[in-house]
Amino acid sequence: xxxxxxxxxxxxxxxxxxxxxxxxxxxxxxxxxxxxxxxxxxxxxxxxxxxxxxxxxxxxxxxxxxxxxxxxxxxxxxxxxxxxxxxxxxxxxxxxxxxxxxxxxxxxxxxxxxxxxxxxxxxxxxxxxxxxxxxxxxxxxxxxxxxxxxxxxxxxxxxxxxxxxxxxxxxxxxxxxxxxxxxxxxxxxxxxxxxxxxxxxxxxxxxxxxxxxxxxxxxxxxxxxxxxxxxxxxxxxxx
Numbered sequence: 001x002x003x004x005x006x007x008x009x010x011x012x013x014x015x016x017x018x019x020x021x022x023x024x025x026x027x028x029x030x031x032x033x034x035x036x037x038x039x040x041x042x043x044x045x046x047x048x049x050x051x052x053x054x055x056x057x058x059x060x061x062x063x064x065x066x067x068x069x070x071x072x073x074x075x076x077x078x079x080x081x082x083x084x085x086x087x088x089x090x091x092x093x094x095x096x097x098x099x100x101x102x103x104x105x106x107x108x109x110x111x112x113x114x115x116x117x118x119x120x121x122x123x124x125x126x127x128x129x130x131x132x133x134x135x136x137x138x139x140x141x142x143x144x145x146x147x148x149x150x151x152x153x154x155x156x157x158x159x160x161x162x163x164x165x166x167x168x169x170x171x172x173x174x175x176x177x178x179x180x181x182x183x184x185x186x187x188x189x190x191x192x193x194x195x196x197x198x199x200x201x202x203x204x205x206x207x208x209x210x211x212x213x214x215x216x217x218x219x220x221x222x223x224x225x226x227x228x229x230x231x232x233x234x235x236x237x238x239x
Contacts, residue, residue: 004108006035006111009036009037011039011040022179027073033072034075034077035077039082042057043084061078070190071191091133098133098134099134110142114148150177151222163208180220180221192214
């Protein structure tokens with residue numbers, strides 16, 4: 001039976017960094033994958049003179065198309081919010097928009113950031129809150145996967161995480177994941193190819209650390225699985 005995975009993310013590249021292995025596994029099984037991106041990431045540059053917001057947003061949209069083609073994902077939706085402004089959007093308004101997509105897609109599994117936003121980015125945290133609320137409203141029977149730091153990530157890559165400002169503040173506390181993917185072979189090759197397709201965001205990383213280290217840096221993905229709302233409710237009643 002075909003299952004459906006819905007990913008909800010803040011910026012182009014979030015889905016590739018944090019869930020490529022998950023997406024590839026789903027597509028290999030023949031599952032349907034639908035992705036939602038809240039913003040076009042138009043503020044994601046250290047050189048706004050070269051990359052004004054309109055130009056960068058359009059460029060990153062094309063990069064995302066190329067990355068998703070590598071990952072075999074053909075269904076994608078934009079929410080159209082401004083990069084950096086997600087926390088300013090009323091949570092109920094945004095959650096209702098996500099819930100409408102959830103209601104249409106009817107996913108078995110929803111994946112997004114954990115409450116800490118993985119990197120601490122305020123947009124990430126906001127999108128995580130919208131998605132939790134939308135899943136509760138529109139698909140309480142769906143499992144919710146929250147992307148978390150792989151065990152040892154902050155220790156093994158502390159220097160380059162600091163060098164490139166991966167975390168907005170202190171790294172989140174690492175937790176024991178329910179699902180831990182260690183990518184290698186073709187899956188890792190395809191993830192890296194999808195990341196390289198998003199050149200505006202990854203070129204400086206690859207040039208800074210070298211391709212071999214870049215591959216090791218992003219070769220793991222980890223998720224905490226939140227059971228369906230219905231299952232959690234039944235468990236609470238049983239207790």
